[in-house]
Each structure stands twice: as C-alpha cells, then as structure tokens.
Amino acid sequence: MTFKSRLALSVGKSSQWFLQTFMKGGSSLPGKIALKLDPDVLNAISKDYEIIVVTGTNGKTLTTALTVNILKQQFGDVLTNTTGANMLQGIVSTFLSDKPKKGQKKFAVLEIDEASLSKVTKYLKPSAFLFTNIFRDQLDRYGEIYTTYQMIVDGAANAPDATIIANGDLPLFNSNESVNSRVFYGFNHEEDPEVVPSSNTDGLLCPRCQHILKYNMLTYSNQGKYYCSHCQFKRPELSYQVTNLNDMTNTYSEFEIDGTKQRIEVGGLYNIYNALAAAAVAKHYGVTDENIAKGLTYDQKVFGRQEVINIDGKECTLVLVKNPVGLNQVIDMINLAPQPFSLVQILNSNYADGIDVSWIWDGNYESFAEMTIPNVIAGGERSKDIALRMKVAGLENNNFKEIPELPKIIEEIKQMDTERVFILATYTAVLQLRKELASQGYIKGGM
Template sequence: MSLRSQFAVTVGKSSQWFLRTFLKGGSSLPGKIALKIDPKILQHLAKDYEVVVVTGTNGKTLTTALTVNILKQEVENVVTNPTGANMEQGIVSTFLQAKGKKGERKFAVLEIDEASLSKVTKYIQPKLFLFTNIFRDQMDRYGEIYTTYKLIVDGAKNAPDATILCNGDAPIFNSVATINPRKYYGFNHQKDGEFIAHHNTDGILCPKCQHILHYKMITYSNLGKYYCPNCDFKRPELDYKLTELTDMTNHSAHFIIDHEAYGIEVGGMYNVYNALAATAVAKHYGVSPEKIRAGLAYDEKVFGRQEVIQIDDKKCTLVLVKNPVGLNQVIDMIGLAPQPLSLVSLLNANYADGIDVSWIWDGNHEAFAQMDIPQVIVGGDRHTDMALRMKVAGIAEDKLLEIEDIPSVIDQIKKLPTKNVYILATYTAVLQLRKELANRHYIKGGM
C-alpha cells in the first residue's frame, strides 16, 4: 500500500470514528474524505474480496440484504452497505469499516447506484453482477430506461470476465449483446396464455423490429415470458426458475425455486423477485438449499422496506416509493392487507427523490378509493401535489388530511381511526420521518 493510500485509510477511519461517536451518523462522508486524498483508494480496499454487485432500478437494497443473509450461512465475513449509501463515497466508507481475519474467504455484496457503477468498477473487479430490473425512475437523474441500461452495461464492461446474472423476465436485459457472460433468473409458475402489457408500460417494443411484444405470462409491468410475434426475439432460457408461487400475503410469501421450497417475511410480487434474485446468487456460488432457506427466513426488516414501527397503539408499515412501477406493486401488496387501514403518503422532491413528481400520476392511486381506508394523510414538501392526486383518484375530501411538516404528521398518525397504518414515502421523506421518530424514541437511530 502506498503512503498516500495509508494516509487516506487512516483519515477515513478516524473521521468515521468521530462521526459515529459524537454525531451518531455519517455513512458517506468518511469515504468522500478518503477519496479526496486518494481517488484510487478502492483499488486497495477491495483487493482481497470476492465482490458481488447488485444494481438496477428497484429492489437493490432488499436483494442485497437477502443475499448477505444467505451468504453469511456459508461465509463468516460478508461486507455490505446496508444503509443504502450506494454511490462511490458510500462504497469506500463500507470498506473502511470492514473487519476480517487474514487468510479467510471474504465476500463483499454491494448495492451500487446505476449511474455510479462505472466509477466504482474502474477500481474494483467484481466477480458477479446482479441486474434486478430497469424501470422509468427519476428522469432528471437517469433519463430513459435504455440510457440507464447503457450505464450499467458500461460499468460491467470494466470487469469483462464477471458474469452478469440478470432478470430474464425483463426484455431490456436481452436487448443488446454484452462482453460479459450472462445467466438468467425468472418466473415459470403459470401455464402459457396470450397477453399484452398495459398500454402505459415502458420497454415493451421488440429491440430487433420495434413490434409490440406479446407475453405468454406477465408477472407485473413489462416482466414475464415475452416474445415478439414478428421476429425471433423472445425470453432466453432461464438458469434459475421460480416454478410455483404457493402463497402470498401482505407480509409474507412462499414459493418453489428449482424444486426447493422457500419463504420470505415480506409481501408482494416484487419482493418475491428480490428473493429469487438472491437465491440465484446463492445457487451460482453453490450454497445449499438449507442455507438459502435459513438466509431468506431471517426476519430483519430493511430500512423503509415494509419496516414495521409502533407509534403508540398504531402499527405502522413504512414503505419507500420512488417510481410508478414500484408504487403500483406496493399498492397491490396493500390490497392484500386486512381492512380497514389508514394511509399516509409523504412526497418530497429533493435531488435524491427526483425533482420531477409527475410520476405520481402514473401510479394506480385509484385502487385506494376501492379499499376501506377511512383516513388519508398527505404530507411532505409536495403535499399539495399528492393531495390533488388523491382527490382525482376518488378519495373523498372529508377523508383527506393535508399536513406539510413531519412532526405534525406523526402527531396526527396517533389520532388515526385504525390500528394498522401504511406509510408510503419518498427517500428523503423516509429519512426525515425516521429521524423524527428516533428523536421521539420510537426507533433507534435515524438511519
């Protein structure tokens, strides 16, 4: 290690200790400081690790957590970034706090932001890339879905020998050739039929001939067993298959993958995909079904991913939402929950959320009007936009309460008429809410 790298590590670790000891936080700043001193610091920090990278629009955080839980059944030392600090400085901070013994096998399972991937892979050489999906998300940051896909493919090119393990049900992952070898996971749980995706769905044109894709089975959005009726473009053969969805509720799911039964303690089809992705990684590394089951069953809710928080007598389920496809999956999941229930929707438009909030109009808020929801609270910086969206969706004005600031939202949650409450929030709204809940001692820490 060069003197410059040694100095960067020392300063980075010292700042990490200071921030944790005195300010109770700071997940990315130590990495930012270390990078200023040595821009190539990742090259040194990651050199002894088997690196697995998880990237894509939705599902990165939970897929990463599930993968880590499974691999920990097999390997003692697994480094990860659980707070979602998934840009370059966050990855550096993750390695700065890593501990391990000399000579042991060390894994790093890293959630990495799509736009940051190529910056990170300049200095580390992952052995495996996991691509979850590509949906329209924060247009001001990522652009169209094909722009986002190019970002992650370019990032993977920096490690050409690494395998890309991708969602075979997503047509975009089969749209262009890659330098990297590819494997696919997906759903094969229904008999073939004949379907076309909803008209308001992105990514459903054949990349070869631009004809509208057809499906023999659709799970949600543009995911499923696709084919082009006008040319030979179709879903590739799957290496890892979910063949049966035996049970799904608002808080759990059970399924069969490659003849083995598994379960998770979160609800929704989108989370079954996350579990399938994590299982595919485990099978790629030869982890036994017993250990995969133990890892998936580990019931520790991840930051903002159906995280249950008790606020006095209210059982509040906090869910991060950030784009129309993810929102619609959350709405479908809430539809499985016992009713009546109350709803809170917190909308911010900071840089980390995406400043364009027009995506809320593509979410199926109309479904809420069909549920037994006696009270809806809308809050956050763009509460006015969300209030209008709810009214247009059919939520009666006498059921709708508009509150801007988070402390007042929490006060009102305590007065809601039902015990069960679902809180949907954009990223910075989740941070603000959790910070205030930590200040009031409803949870530990703000992250």
C-alpha cells in the first residue's frame, strides 16, 4: 500500500469514527474524503476480499441481504453496504468500516447502482457479478433497458475474470456475448404451456431478428422460458433453478431450488427470484443446501421491503415501489393478504425517485378496485398525480383522501377502521416517512 493510500485510509477511518460517534451518521462522507486524498484507495483496501457485486433494477437490496446471510452460515462475517450507499464513495466507506478477523476468508457482498458500476469496477475487481433484472426504471437517470444493460455489461468487463451469475429468464441477459463467463438461474417449476405476455410489456423483441418472442412459461413481465420462432434464440440452459412452487402468501413463500425445499419470510413471486439469485451465488461458492436454507429463513426485514411497523395498533406494511413492474408485483403480493385492509400511496419525484412519474400509469392500480379496501390515501409531494391515477382506477369511493403531509397521513392511519394498512412509497418518501415515524417513537432511527 502506498503512502498516499495509507494516509487516505487513516483520514477516512478517523472521519468515519468521528461522524458515527458524534453525528450518528457518515455512510458516504468518509469515502468521499478518502477518495480526495487518493483516487485509487478502493483498489488498495479491497484487494484481499472475495467480492460479489449485486446489480440490476429491482431486488438488489433484499438479494444482497439474503446473500450475505447465506454466506455467513458457512464462512463467518461478510462485509456489505447495509446503509444503501451503493455509489463509489459509499463503497469506499463500507471497506473503511470493516474489521476482519485474522485468518478468516474475507467476503464482501456489495449492492451497486447500475449507473455507478463501471466507475466502481475501475478500482475494485470482483470475482462474481449477480445480475437480478433490467426493467424500465427512472428513464431520466438510466435511459431505456438496453442502455442500462450496456452499463452493467461494461462495468463487468472491467473485471473480465469475474463470473456473471444472471437471471436466465430475462431475454436481455442472453442477448449478446460478454467478456465475462456466464451462468444462469431461473424458473422450471411447471410444464410448457404456451403463454402470451401483455402487449404493454417491455423487452419482447428477439434481440437477434427483432421478431416478437414467444413463451412456454411466464413468471411475470417478460421473464420466463422464451424462444423465437423465427430464429434459434431461446432461453439458455439454467445452472440453478426453482423446480417447484409449494405455497405463496403475502408474508412468506415455500418453494424448491434444484429439488430442495426452501422458505423465505417475505411474500411475492418477485422475492422468490431474489432468494433464487442469492442461492445461485451461494452454490457458485460451494455453500451447502442446509446453509442456504438457514440463510434464507432470515427474518429481519430490510427497510422499506415489506417492513411491518405498528402505529397505535395498526399493522402497517411499508413497501418501496419505484417502477411499473415492481409495483405490479407488489399489487399481486398484496392481493394474497387477508381482506379488508387500507391503502396508502406516497409519491415523490426527487432525483433518487426518478423525476418523471408517468410510470404510475403503467401500474395495474385497477386491481385494487377489485379488493376490499375501505380507506385510501394519496400522499407525498406528487399527491395530486397519484390521487388522479387512483381515482381513474376506480378507488375514489373507498373513503378516498388526498393528504400531501406525512404527519397528517400518520394521524389519519391511526383513525382507520382496519387492522392492516399497506403503505406504498417511492424511495425518498420511504426515507421521509421513516424519519417522521422515528421522531414519533414508532421505530428506532430514520434509516
């Protein structure tokens, strides 16, 4: 390690200690300071780790948490960026915080933003990349799905010896050759019925001949056992697969991976994909099925991912939503819950949410009109937009209220006549709501 790197490491660790001790924060600033002193500091402090990078549109945070918990069962402590600081300075701060035990194999599982991946991999060399999915998301930041895919492929190419572990059910991940070797995971849980995706689905064109893809099995969106009847393009062979779906509720799912029964303590088909992705990484590193099962039963809810918060006797489930595919999966998950329940949607349009909120019109809010929902609140900085969308969907008569302010929303939740409340919120809305709930003593900490 050079003198410059040692200085950056020392100053970064000192600033991190000060901020955490006296300011109760500091997830990214120490990394920013260290990078100012030595732009190559990440390369110096990460070189002794087995690094797994998780990237993609949906599911990064929970998949990262599940992967960490599984690897812990077999290898002990695993470094990860739990604060969600997934850009370059946040990754540096993550490594600054680690205190590895001597003689222990050092693993790091890092969630990295798609647009930041190529910047991070200039200085950090992972041994594996986990690609979850690519869906239309924040067009002002990422562009169309093909642009986002190119971002992560280019990022992976900076570490050509690393293996890409990719969602094989998504056509985009099999659309062209990559510098990196690839293995695939996906679903093989039923026979081959011919299925037709919705005409509003992105990514249905064959990447080789531009004809519309066909499907023998469809999970959701454009994921499944796809093939092109015009050319030879089809889903690749899967190395890791869901072989059976046994039970799905809004709070847990039971299924089989490669014939072994597994269970996760969150609901929704989309979260089975997250569990499968984490298991695929674990199997890549030789983790036993028993340890995978132990790791998947992890029941500490990741913030904003079906996190249950009690507000004066109301069981409130907080769920992050940020794009139409994710929203529709959340709606399907909620439909598995006992009814009646109340519904709150909080919509912001800050940079981290995506400034363009037109995506709400591609969400299937009409499904809510078929459920028993006595109380509906449209809130947040863009409350008028989400109120209009929900009214068009047929929810106007469900004791409907438009309330932009979070403290007033919380007060209204206390008065609702259902025991269960689902709160859907964009990223900054989740942060703001949790901060307000923390100030009122309903949760500890705002993050």
